Amino acid sequence: MSRVTPTLLRALLLALLVTFLLAPETFEPLLRPLVQQNAPVIYAQGNLMSLTLQHLATVFAATLAATIVAVSLAVLVSRPIGAEFLPLSRSLVNIGQTFPPVAVLALAVPVVGFGEKPTLIALFLYGLLPIFENTLTGLTTLPRAVVEAARGTGMTGWQRLVKIELPLAMPVILAGIRLSVVISLATATIGSTVAARTLGEVIIAGLQSNNLAYVVQGGLIVGALAVLIYDGFSAVERRLAVRS
Template structure:
C-alpha cells in the first residue's frame, strides 16, 4: 500500500493543478486571507491556462533544440575522428552556465527584440550542459562486453550507435534531459521581463502590486509542473533502464 502513496499524491497534485488552471475562481476563497485592500485573489490580466501552455511551449522548444545540439556534439566527440574536439565542445556547452540567464537576455534583446526569442536563446544555452554531460557519460560507460559482441556480430559503426549505444545510454541521457527541463521551467519565468508570455507575468504582476496571491499562484504552478514533469520523466527513465537490462524489475 505504501508504494502507491506517491502515485496517489501525484494524481491528486495533477488533478488540483488542472482544476486550478481551468476554474481558478474555485480557489479564490483560499487565497483571500493573503490579500489587502480588496485586491483580486486570482490573476486577472490574462488566462492562467494560456500562460501555462505558452510557458510549456517555450520550455519545450528550447529543450528540443538543446537535445539536438548536445546529443549530436556528444556523439561526435565519442567517435575516434571527433575526440580531439571534446575540450572545445565542453567550452561551448558551458557558455550557458557561465553567463546568467538575465545577462543572456540583456545581450539577446538588442539583436532579437523583445518577446519569446531572447528567452529561447537563454533556455537553450542553459539547458545544453546537463544533456551533453549525461550523453557523454552514457556513451563512454557502456559495457565493453556488449560493444565487443556488437562488433563481433558484424555491425557497422552507425548500426552500433543506433541499435546498441544510444538505446543503452538512453536512461542516462534522459536523466540529463530531465534536469534540463526542470531548470528551464524555473528559468523561463524571467522571460516575462522581456515581454515573453510565461508564468513570470503572474509573479511580476504580484510583485508590482504587492499581491502575494499572484506571486503564490505563479510560483506554485511552476513548482507543480516541475514536480509532475520530473516524476514523469523519471518513470520513463526507469522503464528504459529495465528494458535495457540495466536494473531489476523489483
C-alpha cells in the same frame, strides 16, 4: 501500499493543477488572506491556462533544440574521429552556465528584439550542459563486452550507435534532459521581463502590485509542473533501465 501512495499523490496534484487552471476562482477563499482588502485575488490580466501552455511550449522548444545539439556533440566527441573536439565542445556547452540567463536576455534583446526569442536563446544555452554531460557519460561507460560483441557481429559504427549504444545510454541521457527541463521551467519565468508570455508574468505582476496571491499562484503552478514532469521523466528512466 507504498507503490500506490506516490501514484495517488501525483494524480491528486495533477487534478488540483488542472482544476486551478480551469477554474481558479474555486481557490479564491484560500488565497484571500494573502491580499490586502479589496485587492484582486485571482490573476485576471491573462488566462492562466493559456500562460501555462505558452510557458510549457517555450520550455519544450528550447529543450528540444538543446537536446539535438547536445546529443549530436556528445556522439561526435565520443567517436575516435571527434575526440579532439571534446575541450571545444565542453567550452561551448558551458557558455550557458557561465553567463546568467538575465545576462543572456540582456545581450539577446538588442539582436532579436523583445518577446519569446531571447527567452528561447537563454533557455537553449542554459540547457546544453546537463544533456551533453549525461549523454557523454552514457556513451563512454557502456559495458565493453556488449560493444565488442556488436562489433563482432559485423555491425557498422552507425548501426552500433543506433541499435546498441544510444538505447543502452538512454536512461542516463533522459536524466540529463529531465534536469534541463526542470531548470528551464523555473528559468523561463524571467522571460516575462522581456515581454515573453510565461508564468513569470503572474509573479512579476504580484511583485509590482505587492499582491502576494499572484506571486503564490505563479510559483505554485511552476512548482507543480516541475514536480509532475520530474516524476514523469523518472518513471520513464526506470522503465528503460529495467529493459536495458
